[in-house]
Amino acid sequence: MAKIKASRNGTKKDAITKKAAGLFRKKGFASSSMRELADSIGVEASSLYNHIGSKSELLQSICFKVADDFNKHLAGVEGSGENSISKLENLIRFHIHMMLDSYDEVFVANHEWKQLQEPFLNDFLNQRKLYENALVEIVTTGINKTEIKNIHPYVAVLTILSAVRGLEFWHRHKKNVGIEELENDMVNHLLKGLTK
Amino acid sequence: MAKIKASRNGTKKDAITKKAAGLFRKKGFASSSMRELADSIGVEASSLYNHIGSKSELLQSICFKVADDFNKHLAGVEGSGENSISKLENLIRFHIHMMLDSYDEVFVANHEWKQLQEPFLNDFLNQRKLYENALVEIVTTGINKTEIKNIHPYVAVLTILSAVRGLEFWHRHKKNVGIEELENDMVNHLLKGLTK
DNA sequence: TACAAAAACTAATAAGCGTTAGTTTTGTGT
DNA sequence: ACACAAAACTAACGCTTATTAGTTTTTGTA
Numbered sequence: 001m002a003k004i005k006a007s008r009n010g011t012k013k014d015a016i017t018k019k020a021a022g023l024f025r026k027k028g029f030a031s032s033s034m035r036e037l038a039d040s041i042g043v044e045a046s047s048l049y050n051h052i053g054s055k056s057e058l059l060q061s062i063c064f065k066v067a068d069d070f071n072k073h074l075a076g077v078e079g080s081g082e083n084s085i086s087k088l089e090n091l092i093r094f095h096i097h098m099m100l101d102s103y104d105e106v107f108v109a110n111h112e113w114k115q116l117q118e119p120f121l122n123d124f125l126n127q128r129k130l131y132e133n134a135l136v137e138i139v140t141t142g143i144n145k146t147e148i149k150n151i152h153p154y155v156a157v158l159t160i161l162s163a164v165r166g167l168e169f170w171h172r173h174k175k176n177v178g179i180e181e182l183e184n185d186m187v188n189h190l191l192k193g194l195t196k
Numbered sequence: 197m198a199k200i201k202a203s204r205n206g207t208k209k210d211a212i213t214k215k216a217a218g219l220f221r222k223k224g225f226a227s228s229s230m231r232e233l234a235d236s237i238g239v240e241a242s243s244l245y246n247h248i249g250s251k252s253e254l255l256q257s258i259c260f261k262v263a264d265d266f267n268k269h270l271a272g273v274e275g276s277g278e279n280s281i282s283k284l285e286n287l288i289r290f291h292i293h294m295m296l297d298s299y300d301e302v303f304v305a306n307h308e309w310k311q312l313q314e315p316f317l318n319d320f321l322n323q324r325k326l327y328e329n330a331l332v333e334i335v336t337t338g339i340n341k342t343e344i345k346n347i348h349p350y351v352a353v354l355t356i357l358s359a360v361r362g363l364e365f366w367h368r369h370k371k372n373v374g375i376e377e378l379e380n381d382m383v384n385h386l387l388k389g390l391t392k
Numbered sequence: 393t394a395c396a397a398a399a400a401c402t403a404a405t406a407a408g409c410g411t412t413a414g415t416t417t418t419g420t421g422t
Numbered sequence: 423a424c425a426c427a428a429a430a431c432t433a434a435c436g437c438t439t440a441t442t443a444g445t446t447t448t449t450g451t452a
Binding site: 027028030031111114115151152155156158159160161162163164165166167169170181182185186188189190 | 224310352354355356357358361363365366378381384385
C-alpha cells in the first residue's frame with residue numbers, strides 16, 4: 001500500500017498535478033490515462049480521486065497556473081518605466097526562465113490547452129489574447145517613439161513568442177550551451193538580428 | 197450509402213488522408229476517432245478500412261509527406277551557390293509558404309509526431325535532426341565567412357525554426373496583414389532584428 | 393444483361409477509458 | 423488502547439475505442 005508523498009510546501013494534490021504535468025508533456029493529455037498517472041506515483045487510479053476532482057481538473061490547474069505566472073510578470077513590466085526594447089528584453093528573458101524552470105507545465109500549457117473543456121477553453125484563449133495584445137501595444141509604442149524599426153507589430157510579437165516557445169527543444173541539447181549564453185544569444189538575435 | 201470522393205489527381209486514400217489532417221489538427225490525433233473521421237466524409241467507420249490500413253498509417257502518411265517536402269527543398273538550397281544569408285532567407289520563405297499552403301499537414305507533423313509508433317517515431321526524429329544539422333551548418337559557414345554575426349549557431353537555427361512554426365497562429369489573423377508583408381517582415385526581423 | 397470486383401453496409405469483438413461505490417487499511421490525537 | 427478521519431484498496435459500471443468478419447450494394451466491363 002504505497003502512499004502519495006506531498007513535498008514540503010505542497011498538498012498531495014500538488015504532487016499529483018506535478019506528476020501529471022510530466023506525463024501529459026511526454027505523452028499528451030488525451031494519450032495519458034489515469035491508471036498510468038497512478039502507476040507513476042505508485043498507487044491505484046481510484047486513490048487519486050481522494051485528492052483531485054477529475055482528469056480535466058488536472059489540466060486546468062496546470063494551464064491556469066502558467067497563465068497566471070505570465071500575467072503577473074507582464075503587469076510588473078507594464079508598470080515599469082522602461083523603454084520598449086527593455087520591456088521586450090525583460091519579457092523574453094522571463095519566458096526563457098519559465099521554460100527552463102517549469103518545463104513540463106509550460107509545455108503542457110502551450111500544447112494541450114486545446115483539450116480544456118468549456119468554459120475553461122474560452123477563458124484561457126481570452127487570457128492569451130490579452131497577453132498578446134499587451135505585447136503588441138509595447139511594440140507599437142516603440143515604433144512610434146522610433147525605438148523600433150517599422151514592422152507590423154503583430155508579426156514581431158508572433159515571432160518573439162514563437163521563438164521563445166521553441167526552447168521546448170532545448171532540453172535535448174542543454175549540455176552544449178550554458179543558459180546565459182543561450183539567453184543572450186536569443187535576445188540578441190530577436191532584437192538585433194543575425195546580419196552584421 | 198454515401199461514397200468517398202477522390203479529387204482529380206488523387207486516390208480515395210488521399211482524400212481520406214486529407215480529411216484526417218484537418219481533423220487531427222483541430223482535435224489532436226488521440227482525441228480524433230475513426231467514427232468522427234468517417235462522419236466528416238459521410239460514410240461508416242468500417243468503410244474506411246477498404247482504403248487505409250489503420251489510423252496510425254494516416255498519421256504516418258501526413259508526417260512523412262511533410263518531412264519529404266522539406267527535405268527536398270533543403271537539398272535544392274544546399275546545392276545552390278547562394279551565400280548563407282540568402283540560403284536562410286530562402287528556407288524561411290519556404291517554411292512560410294508550406295505553412296500557408298499545407299496548413300493542416302504541417303501543423304499535424306509539428307504537433308502530433310509524438311503519437312507515431314516505432315520505428316516511425318525514430319525515423320521521423322532522425323530526419324528532423326538531420327534537417328536541423330544542415331541549417332546549423334549553413335549558419336556556421338556564414339559565421340566563418342563573416343556574413344553572420346558571432347552567435348551560437350544552434351540557438352540561431354532554433355530561433356528561426358520556432359519563429360516560423362509560430363505561423364500556425366496566423367490563420368486566426370489573416371485578414372489584417374497580407375502574406376507578402378508578413379513574409380517580408382518576418383524575414384527582416386529574423387535576419388536584421390528589431391532595433392533601428 | 394450478366395458477372396466480377398470494389399466499396400459500402402451491419403454487427404460484433406476485445407480492450408481501454410474515467411469514474412464511482414463500498415470496504416479495508418493507515419495515521420493521528422486523546 | 424480506542425475512536426475517528428484520511429487515504430488507500432478491490433471491483434465494477436457504462437462508455438468509447440480501433441478494428442474485423444461477414445453481407446449487401448454499387449460500379450464497371452464484356
